[in-house]
C-alpha cells in the first residue's frame with residue numbers, strides 16, 4: 290500500500306462522457322421527492338429574472354431623478370412608486386433565496402439518506418469475492434464518500450440553470466446596446482475558465498489516484514483510536530508505529546496537494562486579473578458613451594451593472610461547469626458501483642429446495658482458489674455429507690475448513706467441479722433459499738454493538754420481535770444465565786461502542802453467537818469453531834443441547850478441539866487441499882493415521 294497508486298486518472302474525454310450521468314442523477318433527485326424538486330426548479334426560474342428587473346428598475350429610478358432635477362419638478366409620485374417596486378423586489382428576492390436554500394438543504398439531506406441506503410442495499414447483493422478486490426473497495430469508497438459532494442452537485446446544477454436564464458435576459462439587454470461589450474466580456478472570462486477547468490481536473494486526478502492511501506489513512510485512524518484495539522495498541526506500544534505511518538502517508542499527500550494548491554492560487558490570481566481588466570475596459574467605454582450623450586446616466590448604471598452581473602454570472606457558470614463536471618466523475622463512480630452485478634446468482638427457474646434433504650451434499654471433484662490468489666485451496670476434493678449426519682472437519686490452520694463452508698453456502702462457487710444437493714448442482718437452487726436453509730456460525734461471527742435481543746435475532750432477523758424464540762435460543766446456547774445478569778436483560782446494549790453498553794468476555798460473546806444457531810430451523814447447521822472460547826463445562830453442556838436439537842438433522846462442526854470433534858458421527862481430515870482420512874473417532878484412532886497423531890499431540894499437551 291505504500292507505493293503510490295498508478296491508476297490512470299480520467300481524461301478530458303472521460304470527463305465529458307461522465308456528463309451523461311447528470312440526467313440519471315436528476316432522475317434520482319426527482320424520485321427522492323418530486324414536489325420539492327419541482328418547487329425548487331420553479332423558485333429558481335422566478336429568481337433568474339430578478340437581477341435583470343432590479344437593474345432595469347435602477348435605471349428607471351436614476352433617469353427619473355435626473356428628469357426631476359432637470360425639469361425642477363416636485364411631482365415625485367412616480368419616483369416613489371419605482372423605489373417601492375425595487376424594495377418589493379429586494380424583499381421578494383431574499384424570500385426566494387431562503388426558500389431555495391431551504392429546499393436545497395432538505396432535498397440534499399433526503400437524497401444523501403436515500404443514496405446511503407441504496408449503497409448498503411446494493412452492497413448486500415454483491416459477492417464476497419467482490420469485497421475482497423481492492424479496486425472494488427476503492428469504487429465503493431468513492432461512491433460512499435461523495436454523498437456530501439452529490440448534495441453540492443444538486444444545488445450547483447440547479448444554480449447553473451438559473452444563471453443561464455439570468456444571462457439570457459442580461460445578455461439581450463447588453464447586446465441591444467453594443468455587441469462589442471458581449472465580446473469583451475467573453476474574452477475576459479475564458480482564460481479564468483480554462484484555468485479553473487485545468488486545475489479541477491488535476492485535483493480530481495490527485496484525489497482519484499490517492500484513494501488507496503486515503504483508505505489506508507482511515508484505517509490507521511481507526512486502528513489508532515478505536516476502543517476495540519486500545520489494549521493492544523497500549524501494551525505493544527503501537528501508537529508511535531501507527532502515527533509514524535500516518536504521518537508519512539498524510540505528509541506525502543499534503544505535499545502533492547500543496548503543490549497543486551499553490552499553482553492553482555497563482556494562476557487563478559493572474560487569470561482573474563485579466564477578467565477584471567476587461568470589466569474596467571468596458572466600464573470606460575460605457576462612461577465615454579454617456580459623456581458623448583449617446584446614452585442616459587440611467588442607462589450607464591444599467592449597462593455597467595448588467596456587465597458586472599453578467600461577468601459574475603458567467604464566471605459562476607464556467608467555474609461551476611468545471612466543478613459540475615468533476616462532480617459527475619464522482620457520479621460515475623456512484624452509478625458504476627450500481628452497475629456491478631453479483632457473479633454468484635440464482636438461476637432463472639430454480640429447483641424447489643427439498644423440504645427434507647434425502648441424500649445430502651456431495652463434493653464432486655471440487656477445486657477452488659480465491660479469485661486473487663495463486664494457490665489452490667482444494668484440488669479435486671470429493672466427499673459426502675449424508676442426510677442426517679453430523680460431520681466434523683479437522684485440518685491444520687489454513688487447510689481450507691472455513692473455505693469449505695463458504696463453498697457449501699455459495700458465498701463462492703467452486704473454480705472447478707461441483708457440489709450437489711440431493712443429486713442437483715447447488716447452482717440450480719435459489720441462492721437465498723439455500724442460504725436460508727443452512728445455519729452458519731462463523732469463527733469470526735459478527736459482534737453487533739446493539740442489544741442482546743438484536744444480537745441473537747441475527748440468526749433469523751425476521752424473528753427479531755419473537756421474544757419467546759429468542760429466549761429459548763438463549764437457553765439452549767447457555768446465554769440465558771448471562772442475560773439474566775444484565776441490568777437491562779435482553780435490551781442490554783452489548784460492547785463498549787455506545788453509552789451504557791457492557792463488554793463481554795470471548796466465551797460470553799460465543800454463547801450469544803451460538804444462540805443464533807438456534808434461531809432458525811435449519812436443515813444443516815454449521816458451526817465453525819463453536820467452542821473455541823468456552824470453558825470445559827460450558828463446552829460439555831453446549832454439546833449436550835446441540836445433540837438434542839440436531840437429532841435427525843445435518844450438522845457440520847469445524848474445530849481444533851478434539852473434545853468437540855469426537856461428538857460427531859464421522860470425522861474427515863483435510864490436508865493439502867485433499868481429504869486424507871474419514872471415519873468415526875474410534876475408527877480413525879484405530880487407523881493410527883494423521884487424526885490419531887493430532888489427537889495424541891493435543892492429549893499430551895494437556896498432561
Ligand SMILES: Nc1ncnc2c1ncn2[C@@H]1O[C@H](COP(=O)(O)OP(=O)(O)OP(=O)(O)O)[C@@H](O)[C@H]1O
Pocket residue numbers: 421659660661662666684685686687688689690691692693732
Ligand atoms: N479471502 C481470501 N482470499 C485469498 N485467500 C484466502 C482467503 N481466505 C482464505 N484464504 C486462504 O485459503 C486458505 C484456506 O483458508 P481457510 O480460512 O479456509 O482455512 P481454515 O482451515 O479454516 O484455517 P483455520 O484453522 O486457521 O481457521 C488459506 O491458505 C488462506 O490463506
